[in-house]
Amino acid sequence: MAPNPQLDDNGKLCHLLTIEGLNAALIHSILDTAESFVGVNEREVKKVPLLRGKAIFNLFFEPSTRTRTTFEIAAKRLSADVVNLNIGASSQSKGETLLDTVDNLAAMGADMFIVRHSESGAAHFIARHVAPHIRVINAGDGRHAHPTQGLLDVFTIRRYKKDFSRLAIAIVGDIMHSRVARSEIHALTALGVPDLRVVGPRTLLPQGVEELGVRVYHDMEQGLKDVDVVMMLRLQNERMRGPLLPSAGEYFKHYGLTPAKLKRAKPDAIVMHPGPLNRGVEIDSAVADGPQAVILPQVTYGIAVRMAVMTLLAGSST
Amino acid sequence: MAPNPQLDDNGKLCHLLTIEGLNAALIHSILDTAESFVGVNEREVKKVPLLRGKAIFNLFFEPSTRTRTTFEIAAKRLSADVVNLNIGASSQSKGETLLDTVDNLAAMGADMFIVRHSESGAAHFIARHVAPHIRVINAGDGRHAHPTQGLLDVFTIRRYKKDFSRLAIAIVGDIMHSRVARSEIHALTALGVPDLRVVGPRTLLPQGVEELGVRVYHDMEQGLKDVDVVMMLRLQNERMRGPLLPSAGEYFKHYGLTPAKLKRAKPDAIVMHPGPLNRGVEIDSAVADGPQAVILPQVTYGIAVRMAVMTLLAGSST
Amino acid sequence: MAPNPQLDDNGKLCHLLTIEGLNAALIHSILDTAESFVGVNEREVKKVPLLRGKAIFNLFFEPSTRTRTTFEIAAKRLSADVVNLNIGASSQSKGETLLDTVDNLAAMGADMFIVRHSESGAAHFIARHVAPHIRVINAGDGRHAHPTQGLLDVFTIRRYKKDFSRLAIAIVGDIMHSRVARSEIHALTALGVPDLRVVGPRTLLPQGVEELGVRVYHDMEQGLKDVDVVMMLRLQNERMRGPLLPSAGEYFKHYGLTPAKLKRAKPDAIVMHPGPLNRGVEIDSAVADGPQAVILPQVTYGIAVRMAVMTLLAGSST
Structure with a gap:
């Protein structure tokens, strides 16, 4: 197992789990891509077809209307199909394990998981488990990373x-x-x-x-x-x-x-x-x-940054 | 502050907050526009691209599956991207104020808010606050208006x-x-x-x-x-x-x-x-x-009327 | 009333309520159609325009994230507009009857209902009630059928x-x-x-x-x-x-x-x-x-099978 599961053998980002271990060049390349999306968000028609036909799952084990919404908007602007799953105590109490849940969604054709979980390491755990073509973005795991x-x-x-x-x-x-x-x-x-x-x-x-x-x-x-x-x-x-x-x-x-x-x-x-x-x-x-x-510009740029991360990850999978 | 914040300086509708103060000509023009959408809803492909790439937020502080659904359907038939936010007691108890919530969603690129709130005047309050290009539709505020x-x-x-x-x-x-x-x-x-x-x-x-x-x-x-x-x-x-x-x-x-x-x-x-x-x-x-x-024709026409209001408001912003 | 309300006078499927009474030829024709969708789900752009502009309502009176999600994904891959309605105890306690709820959604322009209900026979009940152009799929009713x-x-x-x-x-x-x-x-x-x-x-x-x-x-x-x-x-x-x-x-x-x-x-x-x-x-x-x-191939094929059923039903209505 690679020490940093978010980078492939060529040092390319295949998941975004933590900023730890990313170098300045990689971070700047993400920010440069985000710059190109700032303009999209100011257009009359705020939509580009980059992720058309991709299935993105918002997999939130911890409630968060705000963060979930920013990912949903970013995905829709990229023309992806978004499925929101707020998996609270009730669903998990049906007895299914976290990995069984993930395997099932993957079997439905998921291309990308946006994961929020109260346990540190949950997104890493999922990223290590899924098939190589599936991308994982950590949307907050315990006290670990966002x-x-x-x-x-x-x-x-x-x-x-x-x-x-x-x-x-x-x-x-x-x-x-x-x-x-x-x-x-x-x-x-x-x-x-x-x-x-x-x-x-x-x-x-x-x-x-x-x-x-x-x-x-x-x-x-x-x-x-x-x-x-x-x-x-x-x-x-x-x-x-x-x-x-x-x-x-x-x-x-x-x-x-x-x-x-x-x-x-x-x-x-x-x-x-x-x-x-x-x-x-x-x-x-x-x-x-x-x-x-x-503070509000942060929110606005957050959409562009999430569009950039999604696009870069999806691009690396094809 | 204008006495009627839903009309601009030319008497054009820029929000729909109340029917009070709208004259017969304006009401008939909305109804005429709605007539044109009745046909869309009877077509095989019930969709027109008028609001493509627009971000419409269903901002419901009071639960309402039925009314929320009618706005969601109307927006989707206009090809807009719809985000549903059911903001109950839990989210507000995170301590964020109503206007901070609205400012954040606006910063995410909202073009239109559909607002339901148990307090009379909530939609007016939001309409007065948002940037000039954002549209607000009152979907019911307290005992005041719908x-x-x-x-x-x-x-x-x-x-x-x-x-x-x-x-x-x-x-x-x-x-x-x-x-x-x-x-x-x-x-x-x-x-x-x-x-x-x-x-x-x-x-x-x-x-x-x-x-x-x-x-x-x-x-x-x-x-x-x-x-x-x-x-x-x-x-x-x-x-x-x-x-x-x-x-x-x-x-x-x-x-x-x-x-x-x-x-x-x-x-x-x-x-x-x-x-x-x-x-x-x-x-x-x-x-x-x-x-x-x-009673059921009322429901059917409600979709066309909401499509008309959304289209007229969005058109007035460009 | 026909003894099997899911078949029209020519023996064609107009709802899918139960497998009881379907013959081998009809079942195989559904499976053959599903075969054609397996490929769609393996493509880069997992989307076909077959149900564009159709309004499909996920009408779940019993909670089910998993089954609801499979229907939502299937409908989105067919380019339909999907509205999710999780109608729990609270909504029904507003006093509206099941048929009034259905009539209202039909009046909003529903083309298809996906129904899950804890009572056996609920989907049949709805199918018998709706207008002839509306399709019903039983997504599980009591102990009866899935x-x-x-x-x-x-x-x-x-x-x-x-x-x-x-x-x-x-x-x-x-x-x-x-x-x-x-x-x-x-x-x-x-x-x-x-x-x-x-x-x-x-x-x-x-x-x-x-x-x-x-x-x-x-x-x-x-x-x-x-x-x-x-x-x-x-x-x-x-x-x-x-x-x-x-x-x-x-x-x-x-x-x-x-x-x-x-x-x-x-x-x-x-x-x-x-x-x-x-x-x-x-x-x-x-x-x-x-x-x-x-077990996971079952999940994958479940998407293709649901796409096939939706397409066949929608096709029979035109």
């Missing part, structure tokens, strides 16, 4: 800031439980960002995170000093009431992004957030709706 | 009775809680119906309803006397057991449409109902399945 | 074993509660299988099942002796804990298909299962994943 989110984030940064080799970037919040943070860190280090920081309370930063190539800050004002990009993370509701944090209000006081704290960043710094927003918890509305926020 | 229902009702009447200026029409039932009744009253008064009546018990008629241009009847036999059209309303289940009514049986006795009561109307009167039917509560099966009922 | 499953099973057998007139076939498991078993028995007897057996405990075999043209075995080793095909049935979870069986473990010991028991069949016997699998209950993983299993 690679299309990482890609749309670096696509957004490239659009606004161009040269990654000159940037200072801070990722702020609950790094510990965030698959988004992991994918962002892998993407930004691969792209050569020289000053990458993570900012958060000790209880929400994983031990040894420095080994990923980031500097750790517990004080937000220091962490944001002179950065070009502030990447906020969503604070999951269960953390606000959990043992790791005193309260949502206390969190906002120290790590909520306010106009005052944002002043520590460069004047032209951009503010990002993967959504959905907890206004008044990790971000102040004045910032979220302010001129430095690029 | 304009496509109103339009399909007058389309049906026009098909069967031609000249609105000679008609006597009775709307029967729970006027108080009915957005359907409000939209019907606005449509019929705009179209110049000279004798428009509402019939129901005092507890289900709103105070001052006469100001909308209707005459009030509490006795159904009087209310139906010599009318051309009987428009029944659905009695919501919660009313049957509520403090406003003694019982469903009592209601049927006084306001249920039976063959005997229908005899008070003109011999060629038509009977309408927005569905779903409560047989034996507001309508007797002998009437619902009888020769004067046009 | 004809497309029966057809895909005989399609699979024909592919592997060619001549039905020389075969010995055993159907094993809970015959009593299985609509799949009923449809398989009707198909195999119509196709002239000379040695058809049912195998299971007394408590799971219906009285008088011999009248359908099968031989009854309670001992599995005897029942499998020299058969060409072993058709396993899924043991519903509720049976495992119910009064009819001591336990799932005890069931497996006597009726679970293990490599040892399979040795009693012919060396080239194939093993079938309608899914989802209860591994370790009715089938051992060594068999399910072994070289004699054709």
Whole structure:
């Protein structure tokens, strides 16, 4: 078994499971393809026939209207046939195993699976199992990875800031439980960002995170000093009431992004957030709706990036 | 802010939020467009490419399989891409605001939102907020309005009775809680119906309803006397057991449409109902399945009317 | 009313409600049409325009992700517009009758209904009611029938074993509660299988099942002796804990298909299962994943068979 099942013997991407292990050239080639789809999404007829007659399955074992919708839209713009499967506890309780479910859908003629699962490694597990012509995209697995989110984030940064080799970037919040943070860190280090920081309370930063190539800050004002990009993370509701944090209000006081704290960043710094927003918890509305926020462009570029990934994977299978 | 956000500076429809404020010419132009789609729905290939590549979002904050399906079918017949979003309590409890949800979907490239919401005014709120190229159709907001229902009702009447200026029409039932009744009253008064009546018990008629241009009847036999059209309303289940009514049986006795009561109307009167039917509560099966009922034609015309509204709105955006 | 509402006056299929009453020539003609679609499903662009502009409603009163998905895929490959309606307790509790629901969807322009319902006879009931141009496919009604499953099973057998007139076939498991078993028995007897057996405990075999043209075995080793095909049935979870069986473990010991028991069949016997699998209950993983299993080809052929049925029915309506 190859150590990285998402690359074939020629180093070409055949699944997208994680950004870990992808090099800068490969990431830039995905982003370049995404650039070509930004235009499609602004056209009157937002549709290209690239994946006509392909069967794409949204295989969501964890509920997510938002992410599922972005993949559905991306697939429909490529003219693919999309089947949405929200496989909750009820279906799995029929006793069928995960791989039996996947085998059955493959037997129905699936060309691509978009997989979200609460278990880290679920997408890898499926990718290792399926027949060689089938493609798998990880749409979030446990705390592990959310690679299309990482890609749309670096696509957004490239659009606004161009040269990654000159940037200072801070990722702020609950790094510990965030698959988004992991994918962002892998993407930004691969792209050569020289000053990458993570900012958060000790209880929400994983031990040894420095080994990923980031500097750790517990004080937000220091962490944001002179950065070009502030990447906020969503604070999951269960953390606000959990043992790791005193309260949502206390969190906002120290790590909520306010106009005052944002002043520590460069004047032209951009503010990002993967959504959905907890206004008044990790971000102040004045910032979220302010001129430095690029949160909605992230969503827009997310469609183009997902179209790019789907097209590249499908192309590699033919 | 314009007093009527659904009309642009030239008086052209850019959203459909309510029938209130639409004049007869505009309503007839919608109905004329709908006429052209009646034929499409009778063809072997029930499809036209008018909205190809457009992204239409069914944004339903209140569950409604039936209405959602009619919009989905209408959009697919126009070759649009439809995304269904049933946003129940769970999604909203993720803490995202209504406008953040809308902004995100707009950022994904939405061209049109079909909105149903339990709060009156929700569709207006969204229409005021979205970018100018995005269209909003109100598919029912609280007790306020359900304009496509109103339009399909007058389309049906026009098909069967031609000249609105000679008609006597009775709307029967729970006027108080009915957005359907409000939209019907606005449509019929705009179209110049000279004798428009509402019939129901005092507890289900709103105070001052006469100001909308209707005459009030509490006795159904009087209310139906010599009318051309009987428009029944659905009695919501919660009313049957509520403090406003003694019982469903009592209601049927006084306001249920039976063959005997229908005899008070003109011999060629038509009977309408927005569905779903409560047989034996507001309508007797002998009437619902009888020769004067046009309840299923209403459903058929509803597809054509929704295709017309979508096409007109989409056309006004280009 | 015709005794068999699925055949028109010329003996042509206008609905597919049950395999009972279909003759060998008709079944073979369906299978021949399905053969032509196997190729479509192996193409790069898995799509043909045969049902373009047709509106097909998946009308599922009983939840079933898997079967619903196979019909959805089949319809999309034929370029039809598919609307999925999962009508659970909530919608029916709005008080609308089954026929009112059907009438409404027909009024929206439905061309075909795919119906699953927990009540035996539901699809017949709907087929008798709808207008002559509308087609109905039974996707499982109570314990009565699941004809497309029966057809895909005989399609699979024909592919592997060619001549039905020389075969010995055993159907094993809970015959009593299985609509799949009923449809398989009707198909195999119509196709002239000379040695058809049912195998299971007394408590799971219906009285008088011999009248359908099968031989009854309670001992599995005897029942499998020299058969060409072993058709396993899924043991519903509720049976495992119910009064009819001591336990799932005890069931497996006597009726679970293990490599040892399979040795009693012919060396080239194939093993079938309608899914989802209860591994370790009715089938051992060594068999399910072994070289004699054709369980996933059944799924693949199921798409082609459903495309064939939809095409033949739609063709008969024009």
